[in-house]
Amino acid sequence: MGDDSKVVVSASASTTKEERPSCDYSTSVTFDKLNGSNYASWYRGARITITSRRMTSWINGKKHAPSSDAAAYAEWKEDNCLVQSWLLNSMTKPVRALFEHGDTAFDIWEAARKTYTVTQNSSWLFQLRRQSILTCQNDESVKVFYEKLHAVWQKIDCMHPHEFKCVDDGAHRLK
Template structure:
């Protein structure tokens, strides 16, 4: 049953050569050996380059973060280290996360400098998810505040036009002709 599931999850042209292998383990190992990209340094280089070039730009923080997260998840597939102790693994993961926090914060737009500085000043440094959550909340708050300012500006401008007391040019007639402004 597992063999059928593996074969059916592949494109027909890829799965067909593996149909007659005796066990699911044989199928798995043959496919892994044939199609594995774990030693594909071109792909690893491409992923790292994409990560280094990411910027928030005209995207919202969530889109920017999700793009980085996708790249980081793909990079994690290349991790094949085996740790002698659990502490070494935990220390490595913490350092890796700190590096990702720095990459995320470094490429945010300038208007988020204040929240960036506030987050970098915390001890201990929050997790990547906590950092993203706070930056996202700050962005949402800024959006609401800017929208309010824009609405107030429109209301002020509209009321100024209404209260200026001027009548339309069609109301000023002198001998049937409109006076110029």
């Protein structure tokens, strides 16, 4: 005789499987944990992953908590904790200690942004520009040399994010 017991897992009636994110709380949103000096690449990787999981509203401030007595509050709280865990699990222990007391995923996201954004750091920008000028090809192939330069240029671009209001703005930027 076989065991006929079955486990049935169902999503709430208001949410379909496609709308709900993966519930793996140990998942990190980036390959490299935020360590304080790699914010630009961490930010990009985390934003891409969270967007692919359809949870962008949790980090852009558009997902507000319903009233604590509302029926949707329990689901909101679970999803908030899920995104918080993704963010915190993608940070090194010393960095995580700075942000683990944030009440919402948005609080953690914004605190990290305010702590590590270097758009006002002219010395860092100077250092990157200097590095791009002083980088030499030496005995490297053109491909390797270009990859090094391109990595520096991307860091510089990350310091000056571009807000495009329409497609023409992006096309103009590429010229």
